[in-house]
Every structure is written in structure tokens, then in C-alpha cells.
Amino acid sequence: MSRGNSAIAVVALAIAAFLVVFLIVPIGTVIHTAFADGQGGYTFAHFVAFNEISLMRESFANSLFVAGMTVALASLIAVPLAYLTMRFEFRGALLIQTLGVLPLVMPAFVGAAAMQLLFGRSGSVNLLLNDTFGITLPLMSGLNGVVFVETLHYFPFILLNLSAALANIDSSMEEAAQNLGAHGWRLFRKVVFPLALPGYLAGASLVFIKVFDDLGTPLVLNVTNMLAPQAYLRVTSIGLEDPIGYVVCVILVLFSVAAMAGAWWFVRRRDYALVSRGGTRAPVRRLTAWQAALAYGWIGGVLLLVLSPHLGLLLMSLFKVWSFSVLPEHFTFDHYFTVFDDSARMIWNTFLYCGLAALVDVALGTAIAYIVLRTTLPGRQLLDHFVTVALAMPGLVLGIGYLRTFRGVELPGGEALTASWVIFVLAYAIRRLPYALRSCMAALTQVHPALEEAAQNLGAGRWRTVRRVVIPLMTGGILAGFVTSFITAAAEISETMLLTSRESLAPMSYGIYLYFQSIAGRGPGAALGVIAVVLVALGTYLSHRLVAANAQHRQGARE
Amino acid sequence: MNPVGLDIRNVALSFGDTPVLRDIELSVVPGEFFALLGPSGSGKSTLLRLIAGFNRHQRGEVLIGGRDVTGIPPWERNVGMVFQNYALWPHMTVAQNVAFGLEERRLAGADIRNKVAAVLELVGLADYATRRPGQLSGGQQQRVAIARTLAIEPQVLLLDEPLSNLDARLRVQTRKELVRLQRRLGITTIFVTHDQEEALTTCHRVAVMDQGVIQQVGAPMELFDHPVNRFVAQFVGTANLFSGTVRGEGGALRFASPQLGDIVLPAGLAAREGTGDLTFRPHAVRIGADDAPGLRLEGRVESAEFLGEFLRYELRVGESVIVADVPHARGRAPLELGSSVPLSVPTSEIRWVGSEP
Numbered sequence: 025m026s027r028g029n030s031a032i033a034v035v036a037l038a039i040a041a042f043l044v045v046f047l048i049v050p051i052g053t054v055i056h057t058a059f060a061d062g063q064g065g066y067t068f069a070h071f072v073a074f075n076e077i078s079l080m081r082e083s084f085a086n087s088l089f090v091a092g093m094t095v096a097l098a099s100l101i102a103v104p105l106a107y108l109t110m111r112f113e114f115r116g117a118l119l120i121q122t123l124g125v126l127p128l129v130m131p132a133f134v135g136a137a138a139m140q141l142l143f144g145r146s147g148s149v150n151l152l153l154n155d156t157f158g159i160t161l162p163l164m165s166g167l168n169g170v171v172f173v174e175t176l177h178y179f180p181f182i183l184l185n186l187s188a189a190l191a192n193i194d195s196s197m198e199e200a201a202q203n204l205g206a207h208g209w210r211l212f213r214k215v216v217f218p219l220a221l222p223g224y225l226a227g228a229s230l231v232f233i234k235v236f237d238d239l240g241t242p243l244v245l246n247v248t249n250m251l252a253p254q255a256y257l258r259v260t261s262i263g264l265e266d267p268i269g270y271v272v273c274v275i276l277v278l279f280s281v282a283a284m285a286g287a288w289w290f291v292r293r294r295d296y297a298l299v300s301r302g303g304t305r306a307p308v309r310r311l312t313a314w315q316a317a318l319a320y321g322w323i324g325g326v327l328l329l330v331l332s333p334h335l336g337l338l339l340m341s342l343f344k345v346w347s348f349s350v351l352p353e354h355f356t357f358d359h360y361f362t363v364f365d366d367s368a369r370m371i372w373n374t375f376l377y378c379g380l381a382a383l384v385d386v387a388l389g390t391a392i393a394y395i396v397l398r399t400t401l402p403g404r405q406l407l408d409h410f411v412t413v414a415l416a417m418p419g420l421v422l423g424i425g426y427l428r429t430f431r432g433v434e435l436p437g438g439e440a441l442t443a444s445w446v447i448f449v450l451a452y453a454i455r456r457l458p459y460a461l462r463s464c465m466a467a468l469t470q471v472h473p474a475l476e477e478a479a480q481n482l483g484a485g486r487w488r489t490v491r492r493v494v495i496p497l498m499t500g501g502i503l504a505g506f507v508t509s510f511i512t513a514a515a516e517i518s519e520t521m522l523l524t525s526r527e528s529l530a531p532m533s534y535g536i537y538l539y540f541q542s543i544a545g546r547g548p549g550a551a552l553g554v555i556a557v558v559l560v561a562l563g564t565y566l567s568h569r570l571v572a573a574n575a576q577h578r579q580g581a582r583e
Numbered sequence: 584m585n586p587v588g589l590d591i592r593n594v595a596l597s598f599g600d601t602p603v604l605r606d607i608e609l610s611v612v613p614g615e616f617f618a619l620l621g622p623s624g625s626g627k628s629t630l631l632r633l634i635a636g637f638n639r640h641q642r643g644e645v646l647i648g649g650r651d652v653t654g655i656p657p658w659e660r661n662v663g664m665v666f667q668n669y670a671l672w673p674h675m676t677v678a679q680n681v682a683f684g685l686e687e688r689r690l691a692g693a694d695i696r697n698k699v700a701a702v703l704e705l706v707g708l709a710d711y712a713t714r715r716p717g718q719l720s721g722g723q724q725q726r727v728a729i730a731r732t733l734a735i736e737p738q739v740l741l742l743d744e745p746l747s748n749l750d751a752r753l754r755v756q757t758r759k760e761l762v763r764l765q766r767r768l769g770i771t772t773i774f775v776t777h778d779q780e781e782a783l784t785t786c787h788r789v790a791v792m793d794q795g796v797i798q799q800v801g802a803p804m805e806l807f808d809h810p811v812n813r814f815v816a817q818f819v820g821t822a823n824l825f826s827g828t829v830r831g832e833g834g835a836l837r838f839a840s841p842q843l844g845d846i847v848l849p850a851g852l853a854a855r856e857g858t859g860d861l862t863f864r865p866h867a868v869r870i871g872a873d874d875a876p877g878l879r880l881e882g883r884v885e886s887a888e889f890l891g892e893f894l895r896y897e898l899r900v901g902e903s904v905i906v907a908d909v910p911h912a913r914g915r916a917p918l919e920l921g922s923s924v925p926l927s928v929p930t931s932e933i934r935w936v937g938s939e940p
């Protein structure tokens with residue numbers, strides 16, 4: 025027993041050391057650099073300098089504006105969608121919930137290029153508007169474009185969180201309000217929405233953070249006067265010594281942490297446990313004919329918008345030219361051939377980095393879940409807290425932290441760590457670890473401790489119990505964690521842009537970004553984007569199948 | 584406000600193909616404290632929700648104060664419902680919860696404040712106005728739920744198992760407060776419960792429900808003394824029940840049942856020829872020799888439970904077991920297990936429940 029415990033302590037320490045070296049130290053380095061005066065002391069001078077540069081002040085205001093506007097517009101789409109599908113008899117509710125997730129399977133910036141062609145100054149929509157009404161809408165110009173792209177990309181975060189919260193409200197909560205005279209909009213405003221607020225805030229804060237930190241979308245749309253692009257440009261053009269880049273990083277971290285902590289604090293303050301005590305779901309109501317017409321029309325419009333980047337991307341990848349015309353011309357498969365010739369290496373890189381990172385994640389996730397849930401090791405919660413830190417860390421910040429912390433560090437072969445493929449695996453593994461860990465924790469929570477005790481009672485030691493009972497029973501959750509880590513890492517762009525030191529190291533996401541830099545590259549870039557979306561969709565489907573099959577298997581074992 | 588009556592006529596309701604309420608006929612008089620009593624799943628909540636407007640019946644009509652409310656949505660009914668889980672909103676304080684219905688009725692701010700204060704005073708929670716529901720005990724939460732409903736001065740008050748979430752001691756006390764409150768306000772009230780003690784102790788009249796059908800309506804004592812069928816006899820109180828056939832023979836009535844065999848019924852018992860149930864309460868069984876006219880049997884003591892006020896014996900008679908409650912007197916020893924004792928049940932305590940022809 026004590027031998028088992030000390031072995032677990034060694035494993036826990038090794039994991040803690042890994043997290044400290046590759047998560048805590050790089051972030052600490054970034055923060056330290058932002059405050060260091062160069063003589064071993066600390067100073068606010070860099071922040072004062074930041075504040076004196078008008079471009080920085082403007083960037084700061086722009087980033088806040090874009091993130092705030094995106095949250096507002098995304099709420100406008102997501103809140104009615106969630107309410108309609110959760111509370112009314114509605115054909116196609118499942119379709120909407122599924123389609124709503126679709127935007128998540130590719131990086132936001134991939135849709136941006138397609139949306140330029142559809143909604144840009146000389147895009148399809150404005151060409152049509154100009155021909156018929158003689159007007160154009162500046163949908164994609166400057167910050168508008170960023171807000172537009174990010175809204176369509178990230179509103180599902182609010183939709184999913186809010187839908188889950190709505191599903192959890194006991195029906196009596198709403199019926200009591202109706203019984204006392206409330207209905208319609210007042211019922212929603214005074215009772216339903218406040219009760220679902222925790223879910224809404226969880227989604228909204230996530231959207232805020234993601235947009236505030238996003239690097240790819242502004243750059244593809246040629247918007248550089250925002251914080252994340254400024255940090256990137258300072259570090260890549262002026263160099264790793266420039267303190268202003270680090271000041272921007274500290275601001276990004278502060279806002280991320282504040283948004284997450286704010287949402288958490290707000291929900292904590294009130295006793296929402298009361299909400300879902302009884303456990304009966306709210307009944308679905310029937311829409312009147314008028315309401316139905318309005319709802320279906322509105323939802324049709326939203327779906328068209330949401331799917332437009334995907335459709336646009338597909339068209340871009342399949343046609344030769346598409347500019348100054350409503351629809352593209354000259355069908356071709358050439359772009360796909362180009363991609364296969366040029367970019368096989370990038371596809372391979374994505375599989376290598378993301379596969380290894382996901383492996384590291386599920387290994388660490390399983391170990392941490394076991395240590396936290398099944399042992400009495402002192403301080404074990406610290407591992408969980410470390411991983412939560414990774415959730416709040418912008419990729420840009422971690423990327424800069426890696427470059428700064430590990431410069432000069434060499435791998436055994438003499439290659440610099442920051443110039444090798446290993447750095448991608450580490451960066452992806454660290455940032456996607458929270459997803460894998462959540463999955464593993466959920467899986468282990470479902471394994472009843474009695475099953476382990478039975479094995480130990482029959483003479484299996486701790487390790488053999490883990491290997492023969494715990495891990496087999498966790499398989500579904502581990503696989504789901506692997507796939508989630510893999511696909512979200514494949515869609516990562518901020519860290520990727522910073523860490524790609526030469527083209528041969530670039531994964532697919534960076535490849536798409538590179539293609540989009542030139543007009544001629546749009547076709548192949550779109551083709552690569554379509555391939556990425558298909559791969560990710562396949563992966564997601566596969567993981568659902570695996571999890572379902574595993575659940576069935578366990579169901580069978582119980583009977 | 585003058586109390587109003589409630590009439591339910593010939594109501595039927597089903598969820599999909601499952602009938603849940605059948606031929607419901609009820610008439611609740613103004614100011615009455617009326618109970619719906621039945622086992623879980625018998626359709627009590629469904630009937631209550633129908634009155635509140637959350638369920639729709641397929642047949643019949645529901646009249647409140649003589650007005651047919653079919654098709655009127657819940658928010659226009661002015662029928663106050665207290666939910667089983669209280670359904671207090673955690674994002675509002677106690678005062679905000681109570682003020683909700685008044686705000687929906689667009690009352691002036693000062694009126695709302697006065698009414699909230701008055702109704703919180705009524706339930707004894709004047710000092711808790713600024714608390715949140717999560718900071719209250721179960722009993723206090725329940726009183727907030729009642730106050731929130733009373734604030735709108737509903738025509739009818741509906742209580743769905745209001746005591747079921749309280750612990751046993753609090754339940755008795757709250758029950759008494761509820762009765763006092765109802766008597767004081769004189770509001771027409773329907774009280775749903777599966778606990779016969781709650782129904783019998785609080786209400787003017789009780790409707791016993793089973794499988795979506797009202798089995799019997801009557802005052803508590805009437806139900807207990809004159810159950811109209813086997814279900815009511817068993818559900819209200821404890822009953823010894825024997826199914827069998829009564830036939831006349833030479834001026835006397837004989838009762839034949841698989842459990843008791845063929846016995847002569849005492850003269851003067853109100854029974855008709857035919858099949859049915861013979862029933863009497865455990866406390867009506869007398870143990871020992873007795874000359875009073877009645878049923879006479881011989882039983883063997885199978886078990887004895889000491890319940891404080893009385894001893895509950897199970898006595899084997901033929902193929903069946905009779906339950907007998909004997910008041911306990913200080914120092915009296917229980918009967919020995921296995922011993923045989925004469926039993927008697929006075930004629931006036933025996934009831935013959937004939938089956939429907």
C-alpha cells in the first residue's frame with residue numbers, strides 16, 4: 025500500500041513539474057518581462073510607455089469594442105434560438121442544435137476569406153444590392169468585418185450553454201410565474217432568462233475571451249489595430265526584447281481571467297441549486313401560426329448566415345475565379361490537386377502534432393483524474409488548478425512565453441527546441457489538456473469505486489486494478505478526450521503562427537493562413553480548409569460512435 | 584373578496600392514449616377546505632393543474648364561481664397554486680418573490696409594498712423580506728410560497744402536497760397553521776395529499792381518488808365509517824376485508840368466503856344478497872368472551888406489535904389474518920403468541936360493501 029502511494033506521489037510530482045515548466049514558467053516569464061526594468065527590479069514604465077503610444081490605446085479600445093459587440097450580436101442570435109428550440113414545439117430543433125455547432129470545426133479566420141467574397145465591398149451581396157438598390161453595406165470593412173466573422177463563428181458557445189441551462193430549469197419555476205399572471209416576454213425577462221443566466225454568462229464570457237484573444241481573423245481581414253495583432257507584430261518584427269508586446273500579453277491575460285472569474289463569481293453569489301430541484305422538464309408549447317411564420321423565417325435567415333462561410337469556402341475551393349461577380353465561374357478540381365502536391369507535408373504535420381499532443385493529453389488527463397478523484401495525496405487539487413490556468417491562457421501569450429523562455433534551449437540532437445516540431449506538441453498538449461481532463465474526470469466519476477474495491481478484494485494490486493479495471497471502463501471518455509484535444513488543436517492558429525519558424529514545420533491551419541495571404545492562394549487555401557473541415561467532422565463523428573458503442577458495451581455488461 | 588365555488592362536471596383527460604382522469608364530478612362549496620386524497624399516480628396533481636390551467640381536458644367543463652374557465656390561460660385565471668417544491672425563484676428576495684404577482688397585475692408601488700408587508704406578516708415572515716430563498720429553512724420556504732400565492736388574493740387556493748417536503752415534526756405544526764389560515768381567510772381551498780391523516784385532520788370534505796376516478800366524496804368521518812368500496816375502506820384507515828357471497832337461509836344471512844368459510848351473520852346487519860366485501864376496523868375487534876350481538880370467531884395470536892397507545896395483534900382465523908387493535912392499559916401483559924382467543928365484532932361496527940351489480 026505505502027509502496028503504491030509513494031509511486032503515485034512520484035507520478036504526481038512528475039506531472040506537476042511538467043505543468044510548471046511548460047505552463048507556469050512561460051506565463052511567469054511573460055508577466056515578469058512586462059514588469060522588469062532590466063536591472064533586476066520591477067517597474068510600471070512599460071505600461072506607461074504602452075499608454076503613450078496612440079496606436080496601442082486605439083488597439084485596446086478596438087479589441088474591447090470588437091469583443092463586446094460580438095458578445096452582443098452573438099447573444100442576439102443565440103438567445104432567441106435557444107429559447108425557441110428548448111421551449112416550443114418546433115420542427116428542426118435538432119437540426120438547429122447540430123448546425124449551430126458546425127462553425128466550431130474550423131478556425132474563425134478560414135470563414136473570413138469566404139465571407140469577404142460574399143459580404144465584402146465587391147462581394148456577391150453588395151454587388152446585388154448595388155445593382156438593385158444602388159447601395160452597399162460596409163459589412164466586412166475594418167472592425168465591422170471582424171465582429172461579423174467572430175459573431176457567426178462563436179455564437180454557438182452561447183447557444184449550447186444557454187440551451188443546457190434552459191433544459192435544467194424545473195418546469196414549476198415557470199409555471200409558478202404563469203400562475204401569478206406572467207406570460208410571454210415578461211415571463212422570459214423576469215423569470216426564464218434570470219434563471220438561465222449562469223449558462224448564458226458561461227457562454228458569453230467564453231465568447232468574449234476567444235474574440236479578445238483571436239489573432240487569425242483580424243490578420244486575414246487586414247485589421248492590425250487590435251491588441252492580439254499588435255502583440256504578434258511587435259514580437260515578430262521588433263523582436264522578443266520589445267517589452268510592449270509583453271504588456272499587451274499581460275492585458276490579454278488579465279481580461280481572460282477577469283471574464284472567467286466574473287462569470288464564476290456571479291453564479292456563485294446566488295443559490296441556483298434551487299432551480300433544478302424537482303426534475304421535471306418544462307413542457308414544450310405550441311407556436312401560434314403568426315409566431316411560427318416569424319420564427320421559421322428568422323431562423324432560416326440565421327441559418328443561411330451561419331452556413332454562408334462554409335458554403336463560400338466550398339465554392340471557393342471548386343471554382344477558378346471569383347471576384348467582382350455574384351457567383352464564381354469555371355468549375356475545377358485543380359485547387360485540390362495543388363493542395364495535395366504542395367501541402368501533403370502540412371497535413372502530415374497536423375496529424376503528427378495533434379496526434380501526439382492528444383496522446384499526451386489523455387495520458388496526463390487519466391493520471392490527473394485518478395490522482396484527484398481516487399487518492400488522498402495532499403495537494404492533489406493543485407494539479408486540477410494548474411490545468412484550469414491553461415484554460416484561461418490565450419494561445420498567443422503561451423506562444424510568446426515559449427519563445428522567450430526556451431530560446432537557446434537545445435534538444436539532444438543539437439536542434440533548438442523553439443525551432444523544432446516538439447514545441448508544437450508541447451504547446452498544443454498544454455492548451456488542450458483542460459478538455460481531455462474534463463472528459464477523463466467525467467469518465468472516472470462514472471466508474472463506481474466498488475468495482476475497483478472488488479478487484480482489490482480479489483487480490484489485484486493498485487496498478488493492476490488501474491490497468492485491468494479502471495482504464496478499460498474509462499475507454500469511452502478517454503477516446504472522447506483524445507478526439508476533442510485533437511480537433512481543437514488542429515483548429516488552433518495563434519500559437520501556431522508564433523511557433524512556425526519555417527514552412528516545412530507548418531501544420532494545416534498555418535498553411536491555410538499562408539495561402540490566404542495572396543489572391544492566387546485563395547482557391548488552394550479554401551481546398552485545404554474544406555479538407556480540414558471534413559477531417560474534423562469525420563473525427564467528431566467517429567468519437568460519437570466510439571463513445572456510443574462503449575456506452576452500449578457497458579450497458580450490456582451491467583445486464 | 585367573497586369566496587367562490589368550484590364545479591367540475593364530467594371531466595375526462597388523457598395524455599396521448601393514456602387516460603389519466605375519467606368522469607370527474609366535483610362540487611366544492613365557497614369557503615370550503617377540500618382534500619383530494621389518493622395514492623401516488625392517481626391523478627391528483629393532474630386534476631389540480633387542470634384547475635390552474637396547465638392541463639387541458641378533452642371532455643366536460645370546469646367552472647370557477649359559475650364561470651366556465653376552459654380555454655382561459657393560467658395567467659388570467661386568478662387561481663393560486665402552491666407547488667410541491669415551492670418553486671421559489673432563487674434570483675429574487677423573499678419580498679420580490681411575493682411582489683411578483685402584484686407587479687404582474689400592475690399595482691402601484693406603494694400598494695405592492697403594503698400588501699407584501701401584510702401577507703408576510705400573515706405567515707409570520709415579516710423579518711425575512713430581504714433574504715433569498717436559499718437562506719431559509721424548508722418550513723420558511725413553504726410559507727413564502729403560500730404568501731406569494733395569497734398576495735394575489737386568488738379566487739381559489741390550490742395546494743399540491745404542501746407538507747411533503749417537511750420533516751415529520753414540522754408537518755403536524757404546519758398542518759395546524761394551514762387550517763387556522765384557511766379558516767381565517769375563508770378562501771376556497773383544494774389540498775392534494777396522499778396522506779390520509781393530513782386529509783382527515785384538515786379538511787371539511789375529502790374526495791378519494793384512484794386510477795383517475797373519484798371513488799367517494801364525503802366528510803372525514805363519513806369516509807371512515809361508511810366506505811363505499813373496498814379501495815376506500817383500505818385506503819382511509821386500516822381495514823379487515825373479506826370478499827365473499829351473502830345468501831339468505833331460513834331468515835338468517837350467511838356469508839361464504841374462502842378465508843372465513845361459511846358463517847352466519849349477526850341479525851340486524853345491513854347486508855344484501857350477492858357478492859361483496861365484509862369489513863370492520865381493527866379497533867372494533869374485541870378479544871375475550873363477549874355477549875353483545877355481533878360476529879364471533881376464534882383466532883390464534885400470530886404477532887403482537889406494541890405501538891404505545893395500543894397493541895396491534897395479528898390473529899389467524901381460518902385462512903386469513905385479522906388485525907385487532909387493543910387499547911393498552913398500564914401493566915397489562917400482551918397475549919401470548921400461539922394462544923387461541925375468542926374474538927367478537929359488534930354488529931354496528933361491521934359494514935357490508937356490496938359489489939356493483
Ligand SMILES: Nc1ncnc2c1ncn2[C@@H]1O[C@H](COP(=O)(O)OP(=O)(O)O)[C@@H](O)[C@H]1O
Nearest residue numbers: 598601603621622623624625626627628629630
Ligand atoms: N404530462 C404528462 N404526460 C404524460 N403522463 C402524465 C403527465 N403528467 C402526469 N402523467 C401521468 O398521469 C398519472 C397521474 O399523475 P399525477 O396526476 O401526477 O398523479 P398524483 O399527483 O396523484 O401522484 C401518472 O400515471 C402520470 O405518469
Ligand SMILES: [Mg+2]
Nearest residue numbers: 627628629744
Ligand atoms: Mg402529485
